[in-house]
Amino acid sequence: MIDCNNFYASCERVFKPELRGKPIVVLSNNDGCVIARSEEAKQAGIPMGAPAFKYEREFEKHGVYVLSSNYALYGDMSRRVFETLSQFTDELEMYSIDEAFLVLTKPKGKTWNELGTKIRQKVKQWTGIPVSVGISTSKTLAKVANRIAKKNGTFNGVCATMELESLDKWLHQVQVDDVWGIGKNYAELLHNHGIDTALDLKNAPDTWVKKNLKVTGLRTVWELRGTPCIELEDVVQPRKGILSSRSFGVPVSDKEQLREALVTYTSRAVEKLRSQRSAASQISVFVKTNRFSKTEKYIKQNYHVSLPEPTNDTTTFLKCVTLALDKIYEQGIRYHKAGVMITAITEETALQSDLFDSTSADSKRHELMRKLDHLNAKLGRNTVFFGGSGTHAEWKMKQEFKSPSYTTKWDEIPIVT
DNA sequence: TCTGGGGTCCTAGGACCC
């Protein structure tokens, strides 16, 4: 298991060397809360998820560099890391934007540790991103090993459980909360039963675990014992649901503005649907007010539309969205967030055979979508877009501190002089 | 004033079938 250290902060540092050794935080969309911190920011006591506006003074006090998130950059850097890792194996799972599982074979005459160190150095050299390496016999144990490597300086970023003197001794030092698959609720339940460490969990009776933590929890326990129960998923599966939503930079009350936002989100969602060669027959539209507001009631509205057959034509979904908006919109409400969720996803090949009759309306629209995707892929996102998205976007999310798209936009590529 | 945006899987319970 390879995990990039403080990934978003590290990406920013690659192109701004002056940020090395400095505290950095990266904010969520809309510059809402802290979603990534450099080691120095962690040291300064900035918690994960901290609302930025509440921490402005802390940022100033510790000289923290604050950045908006730049997913174009992180996505591209992630791709480079995976590409580098793929040199070491044919079996690689891209688990998240900054983590990968690899099936490794120990080279003759070398230790696991040496292999891990080589991987670590290669990624650093080729991408500029520091990573930690955890090697073991199950995914969950590899995760634990990775954590041990990251938390204990003496490991130099690499830990192979097979080369530890006593794994149990280390498992005893890992809180059950930090085990992959154990979240807040299960951790509390476990603590209430005197199961506090990864070692305690490893030794818990199967029947109790199955009853209280269900089958997924039992898998975790077996994995801690070194029996793999969670397979490597090296083939990227198409999404079963596609969600596109955003909080607004400012509250939106105007119906036309709300529609613009929803048209924009729907276009994105259906584009994603097409890019994975799928079609779908259901869409849900939702709007929400600010759930933190002390003066206004929290309102959530959801409207679901089912289509008679799957499609991946944006205009069809846009009609559903207009219909939904008419149902749920209420005048005088300050909406804070809106989005669409596409479900009932099938393979594109399941589309009605009408498409093969090139004179049919469906077929023409299908061709239009293909051209649209092609233009946007070649010339940049939003080169061609739906008029309903509007052109002024007063509701657009806040991004006050975004770094350039160094690696994905021609006019933002760094210039060496 | 200002608090993100994606995903997955499992289970229980209800509706329905014979």
Add this chain to the structure above:
DNA sequence: TCTGGGGTCCTAGGACCC
């Protein structure tokens, strides 16, 4: 008075992940 024993499918909600 006494009222079986199998199934399937769908949905909502809850757990988890990054």
